[in-house]
Amino acid sequence: MTKRAESKYKINRRLGVNLWGRAKSPVNKREGGPGQHGQRRKKLSDYGVQLQAKQKLKGYYGNIGERAFRKLYVEASRRKGDTGENLIGLLERRLDAVIYRTKLAPTPFAARQFVSHGHVLVNGKRLNIPSYQVRDGDEIEVRSRSKQLAIVLESVASGERDVPEYIEFDAKALKGRFVRAPKLADVPYPVQMEPNLVVEFYSR
Structure with a gap:
C-alpha cells in the first residue's frame, strides 16, 4: 500500500x-477507532x-x-x-475536483496528481494547478498523449460513481464542460x- x-x-x-x-x-x-484495540469515541x-x-x-x-x-x-x-x-x-470549482467528478481519476488524491503532471487541458490550454478555479462553460479534456493511460480508462469505466448534472462529460472523447457551480444538495x-x-x- x-x-x-x-x-x-x-x-x-x-x-x-x-x-x-x-x-x-x-x-x-x-467501526472502531485507530489503534490495535480501537478507541471509544467521546461525546x-x-x-x-x-x-x-x-x-x-x-x-x-x-x-x-x-x-x-x-x-x-x-x-x-x-x-x-x-x-x-x-x-x-x-x-467544486477546483480543477482537481472537476477531474474527480468526471471520473477521470479514481480518487481526489489521484485527480490532484493527474493535474499536477500536466495531463489536463482547460479550454485547449495545458494546466497543472490543481487549485485552479474553473469557470462556468470551461471545457476540460485529457491531453491526447494521456488518453490511453490505464488509470483514466479504468476510472471512466468504473460504475462506482456517476458524473453529476452540473458537469457535462463525453466518456468517449474524455472531454467535459463545467456547467455551473452546484448547491450543497x-x-x-x-x-x-x-x-x-x-x-x-x-x-x-
Missing part, C-alpha cells in the same frame, strides 16, 4: 466514516463538532492544506449569498457534509 493510500485511509479511520464511499475503505470492516463539544466538520470537508477534497482551505472560506464569506453554499461551490457526497458548521468554526 502506498503512502498516499495509507494517508487516505487514515483520514477515514480518524473520522470514523467512509469519506469517499469506496469499497476498500477499512471503515467498512471495522464532542460544540468546538469538536465544528472541527470535525471542517476536517471532513478538507479531507474529502484530497486533504487540502489549512491555509488554502481558509483562503477559500474567506472568499466564500466575501461573496453574496450563503457562505456555506459559496464554499461548496468554490471547492447537488453534490453527490457519500457522507453528510455540514458547511454551516465549518462557517461557525471560522466565525468563532
Whole structure:
C-alpha cells in the first residue's frame, strides 16, 4: 500500500466514516477507532463538532492544506449569498475536483496528481494547478498523449460513481464542460457534509 493510500485511509479511520464511499475503505470492516484495540469515541463539544466538520470537508477534497482551505472560506464569506453554499461551490470549482467528478481519476488524491503532471487541458490550454478555479462553460479534456493511460480508462469505466448534472462529460472523447457551480444538495457526497458548521468554526 502506498503512502498516499495509507494517508487516505487514515483520514477515514480518524473520522470514523467512509469519506469517499469506496469499497476498500477499512471503515467498512471495522467501526472502531485507530489503534490495535480501537478507541471509544467521546461525546464532542460544540468546538469538536465544528472541527470535525471542517476536517471532513478538507479531507474529502484530497486533504487540502489549512491555509488554502481558509483562503477559500474567506472568499466564500466575501461573496453574496450563503457562505456555506459559496464554499461548496468554490471547492467544486477546483480543477482537481472537476477531474474527480468526471471520473477521470479514481480518487481526489489521484485527480490532484493527474493535474499536477500536466495531463489536463482547460479550454485547449495545458494546466497543472490543481487549485485552479474553473469557470462556468470551461471545457476540460485529457491531453491526447494521456488518453490511453490505464488509470483514466479504468476510472471512466468504473460504475462506482456517476458524473453529476452540473458537469457535462463525453466518456468517449474524455472531454467535459463545467456547467455551473452546484448547491450543497447537488453534490453527490457519500457522507453528510455540514458547511454551516465549518462557517461557525471560522466565525468563532
